[in-house]
Structure formats: C-alpha cells, structure tokens
Amino acid sequence: MDPQPVDVVVIGAGQAGLSAAHHLQRRGFLPISRAVGGDRSFVVLDANSAPGGAWQHRWESLRMATVNGIHELPGFPVPPADPAAASRDILPRYFAEYEERFALDVKRPVVVRSVRREDDDLAGRLLVETDRGAWAARYVVNATGTWTRPFWPHYPGQERFRGRQLHVADYVSADDFAGRRVVIVGAGVSALQLLDEISHVADTFWVTRREPQWIEDDFDIPARVAAIAGVEARVREGLPPGSVISVTGMHWTPWARAAQSRGVLVRHPMFSTIEEDGVRMPDGTFEPADVILWATGFRAAIDHLAPLRLRTRQGGIRVADGRALDEPRLFLIGYGPSQSTVGANRAGREAVRAIVADLADPSEAAA
Ligand SMILES: Cc1cc2nc3c(=O)[nH]c(=O)nc-3n(C[C@H](O)[C@H](O)[C@H](O)COP(=O)(O)OP(=O)(O)OC[C@H]3O[C@@H](n4cnc5c(N)ncnc54)[C@H](O)[C@@H]3O)c2cc1C
Numbered sequence: 256m257d258p259q260p261v262d263v264v265v266i267g268a269g270q271a272g273l274s275a276a277h278h279l280q281r282r283g284f285l286p287i288s289r290a291v292g293g294d295r296s297f298v299v300l301d302a303n304s305a306p307g308g309a310w311q312h313r314w315e316s317l318r319m320a321t322v323n324g325i326h327e328l329p330g331f332p333v334p335p336a337d338p339a340a341a342s343r344d345i346l347p348r349y350f351a352e353y354e355e356r357f358a359l360d361v362k363r364p365v366v367v368r369s370v371r372r373e374d375d376d377l378a379g380r381l382l383v384e385t386d387r388g389a390w391a392a393r394y395v396v397n398a399t400g401t402w403t404r405p406f407w408p409h410y411p412g413q414e415r416f417r418g419r420q421l422h423v424a425d426y427v428s429a430d431d432f433a434g435r436r437v438v439i440v441g442a443g444v445s446a447l448q449l450l451d452e453i454s455h456v457a458d459t460f461w462v463t464r465r466e467p468q469w470i471e472d473d474f475d476i477p478a479r480v481a482a483i484a485g486v487e488a489r490v491r492e493g494l495p496p497g498s499v500i501s502v503t504g505m506h507w508t509p510w511a512r513a514a515q516s517r518g519v520l521v522r523h524p525m526f527s528t529i530e531e532d533g534v535r536m537p538d539g540t541f542e543p544a545d546v547i548l549w550a551t552g553f554r555a556a557i558d559h560l561a562p563l564r565l566r567t568r569q570g571g572i573r574v575a576d577g578r579a580l581d582e583p584r585l586f587l588i589g590y591g592p593s594q595s596t597v598g599a600n601r602a603g604r605e606a607v608r609a610i611v612a613d614l615a616d617p618s619e620a621a622a
Pocket of ligand 1: 326
C-alpha cells in the first residue's frame with residue numbers, strides 16, 4: 256500500500272506529543288481523519304494501547320504528591336486529585352479526557368519502526384513506516400520519550416548473579432523486597448526515592464559511580480534554568496542529552512532528606528564486579544545481595560530515526576530549539592532540555608510555530 260500523505264506526523268502521545276497535537280490544531284491543522292481537500296493535516300501515532308504516555312507504566316508509589324511537579328497539558332487543567340492517588344491512575348485518565356476533549360484522534364497501538372527520507376530531495380517527504388502502514392510526511396515531530404529505553408550499564412559477572420536484577424522501569428513495590436538485601440545503583444531522583452521507600456522493609460546498600468555533589472539549596476527555579484541551559488548546550492553540539500543530575504549535581508529532595516534522617520542515606524562507591532550472591536567492592540570486600548536495582552536512568556527512544564543517519568560521533572543528534580540541525584523536517588521534543596512536563600509543553604508549541612513559519616514562507620517549506 257502507498258504511504259498516506261499527511262503534513263505532520265507526531266510520533267508519541269505523551270505530554271510532548273499531545274502538546275504538539277494541540278498546537279497543530281490551534282494553528283488550523285486537522286487530524287487526518289477529518290481533513291479534506293486543501294486542509295492542513297496531522298496524525299498522532301502512539302505505540303501504547305491506551306492514553307497516558309509513560310505515566311501509565313510508572314510504579315504505584317509515585318503518588319500525585321511525590322512526583323516532581325506536573326505541568327498540565329496546554330489548555331486544560333489537571334482535575335483536582337487526591338495527593339495520595341497514584342500518578343499512574345490519575346494522569347492517564349487526564350490524558351484520555353484531553354484527547355477526547357480536543358478530538359485529537361490518536362492512532363494506537365501503532366509502533367513506528369523507521370523514519371527515512373523518501374528520496375534525495377531535501378524538500379521532499381519523510382517516510383514514516385509503522386506496523387500498520389506508512390505515512391509520507393512533510394514534517395515529523397518525534398515525541399517518543401525515554402521510558403522504553405531503560406539504561407542498564409554492564410558490569411562484569413552480571414549474568415552470574417543468582418538473585419534478582421531489575422531496572423526502575425520494572426519496579427512495582429517495595430513489598431517485593433521485604434527482608435531482603437537490596438543493592439541500589441544510581442544517583443538520580445528515582446534512586447533516592449526508591450532507596451527511601453525500600454529501606455523501610457529491606458536492608459539497603461546504595462552505590463554510585465561518583466561521590467554525589469550535594470547542593471544545599473532546593474532545586475529552585477534558577478537551578479532548573481541552569482540545568483536546562485546545560486543540557487541545551489550539549490544537544491546543540493550533538494552530545495547525548497545526559498541526565499539533569501550530570502549537569503547540576505544532587506539537590507535535596509524530600510526522599511533524600513527522609514532517608515538521611517533515618518540514617519539510610521549512606522553512599523558507597525560503585526562495585527567492581529558482580530558475583531553469584533553479591534557484589535565485590537573496589538577494596539576487595541564482598542557485599543551480599545539478593546537484589547540489584549538499577550536506577551541508572553533512561554536513554555532517548557530514537558532507534559527508529561536511525562535511517563536518517565543523524566547520529567554524531569559522540570552519539571547524539573544535533574538539535575537546537577527542538578529542531579534537528581541536520582534534518583530540518585524533523586523535530587525532537589521531550590528530548591534533552593525539554594525532558595520535563597513543562598519543557599515538553601513548550602517544545603510542542605515551538606515546533607508547531609516553526610512548522611507554521613516554514614509553510615508561510617514557501618522558500619523554506621517542504622514540497
Ligand atoms: C520515573 C520518572 C518520573 C518522572 N517524573 C516527572 C515529574 O514529576 N515531572 C516532570 O515534569 N517530569 C517527570 N519525568 C520526566 C517525564 O518523562 C516527562 O516529564 C514526561 O512525562 C515525558 O513526556 P514525553 O511525552 O516526552 O514522553 P512519554 O510520556 O514517555 O511518551 C512517549 C510516547 O511515545 C510512544 N512511543 C515511543 N516509541 C514509539 C514508537 N517507536 N512508535 C510510536 N510511539 C512510540 C510511547 O508509547 C509513549 O506513549 C519523569 C520521568 C521518569 C522516568
């Protein structure tokens with residue numbers, strides 16, 4: 256079957272993708288199912304079978320009160336929610352209502368397998384190939400997040416471990432570890448939240464590669480702005496976005512303070528090898544473990560963009576203001592500096608603004 260022509264394909268219906276869809280609609284684009292004749296059109300493709308982006312998969316103890324702060328989707332407030340409610344219940348319901356209210360007609364489950372250039376014409380179309388047909392788009396807005404790319408570093412002996420290894424993406428509840436010895440790896444917000452939580456029911460042993468640089472101030476607005484500017488500079492140069500922590504150092508979160516006050520915020524250096532029943536430390540001592548929890552972050556889910564050959568030698572894609580510098584028909588939002596709910600919202604708006612500006616200036620517009 257021939258690819259279906261459409262002006263804009265949005266890949267992903269999380270915060271970033273829905274923000275882009277909202278702004279497309281505000282600027283006069285219609286979902287492809289309702290577009291006729293000369294209407295400008297878009298389609299949102301999402302791999303999940305239900306609305307909610309990554310929120311539907313997050314662990315239950317990530318409550319509305321314990322998320323880092325959720326920014327509402329554009330044009331529709333998050334309904335008041337019990338702070339004790341699980342974000343994975345509240346937010347997917349909110350996303351579903353949002354899609355319905357604005358009639359965004361998200362196509363799901365549709366997995367995008369690849370994005371490639373239709374031909375050598377730089378003003379030609381991008382082919383978006385999925386498990387349910389193909390689209391020929393003038394622009395692609397990639398909003399695929401990171402949840403599907405949990406990052407597991409490799410350590411020698413990993414495959415010999417007889418206990419359980421899991422990534423935070425697979426974490427369900429601390430109850431699974433009651434009475435066990437749990438090694439927690441990582442220095443991010445998730446590591447600290449789960450260290451605090453698991454240490455109530457299990458013996459925890461926390462390891463990080465580098466000694467955390469604790470910053471006494473809370474993670475306030477100037478600190479956030481500085482962090483975002485740091486990540487922005489990285490992606491402009493084509494470096495992998497990296498975590499916010501890598502740019503800012505560690506800020507005190509409520510969980511870090513709780514763990515500290517209970518005496519469980521005790522950092523150890525990273526182990527050197529993994530053995531059948533535990534981990535070997537750099538000084539040669541052995542630490543027994545029943546579980547290793549990798550709180551080692553996520554990478555951008557962009558493998559489907561590989562045919563565009565945009566990866567730099569450093570492993571990233573050169574992106575400025577949400578647009579791929581080496582492929583102006585492609586936007587990456589919720590990527591790098593816009594990897595937050597507020598950043599995703601803004602990036603959606605800015606991507607659409609740039610597309611509209613291109614189309615208004617035919618010398619810039621893709622055919
Ligand atoms: C544990 C955790 C907690 C967080 N808490 C906060 C917080 O409190 N506040 C905050 O601002 N940020 C938080 N973040 C950052 C958060 O990821 C973003 O704020 C936001 O939810 C990401 O939205 P997104 O649209 O970029 O991605 P997602 O919500 O991940 O949506 C991406 C969508 O793309 C789809 N997709 C992926 N690949 C494909 C494909 N090949 N084809 C089709 N569809 C595809 C997925 O199915 C998914 O629906 C947190 C992140 C993590 C990991």
